[in-house]
Amino acid sequence: MRMLLQSILPSDLPEELIIQDVLDKAGLSDPESSGIPWNLKSVSRADHPKYRIPQAVKISNQILKQTFGDILRDHDLCLWKEWLQRSGIKETDRYRILYGTVFLPAMFNAGQLYHDQHLSEYAFHRWKHLQSPIPKILLRPFDHPEITSDYHHSKLGSIYQLRSYCEQSRCHDCLVLKKAI
Structure with a gap:
């Protein structure tokens, strides 16, 4: 995953240029001339890819900056909130859902893969007792x-x-x- 992110998000560029590059590749900077047929009729303003892509780039940059050892040592699973804070992203319902459907299962699997029973059990416990809003x-x-x-x-x-x-x-x-x- 780290290699994929590094190939998409070159670390030697400022974040603003990376965001602009990704928006250009997605055809969202100039939709008329891009040739990519985006169907955005029923997409709310907050869910528009033009707003979601920069958020994804910002949080992906935070993941890339984190060492793998720190991720495995995150036994209280506070990295998610740190990544959101450093990215300037508010912890809305959408990110609480991502926490429960992406981050906690990933931490559980990392614990299983690296035989860290404490990390796996804690991630499973948090997931099992998570009260997350459903749209x-x-x-x-x-x-x-x-x-x-x-x-x-x-x-x-x-x-x-x-x-x-x-x-x-x-x-x-x-x-x-x-x-x-």
Whole structure:
């Protein structure tokens, strides 16, 4: 991953030039002449790639600046907040979701790969007890009177669970329902 980031983000350039280069390659600096057919009709202003790409470049630069040893020694998993702070990115719901779906599983896997039981267990514990907001647009199809608990509104696996079992009427296969009964 580090090699991929280094090939995309050359470290000898200032961050602003890297961001401009990535935007140019994506065809977002001048969409009319780029030839890349971006369909941005239903994209909100905050989710526009023109705003997301600079954020991705900034946090990727923070990851590249971190030594691998520091990442493995991050047993309290505070690197994520440090990277966001140094990047000038607010910790919004979107980044809390990324923390639970990208960072914690990556730290768990790093612990498994390098036989660091403490790191793996701590990452798993944090993931298991993580209360992360789920965007309302994802939950809207599942707002039924049959589902009265708000518990699924803060667990990242809820959308998978609801789509895989509730939406497909596979109640007989649902372990959550069986445990509740």
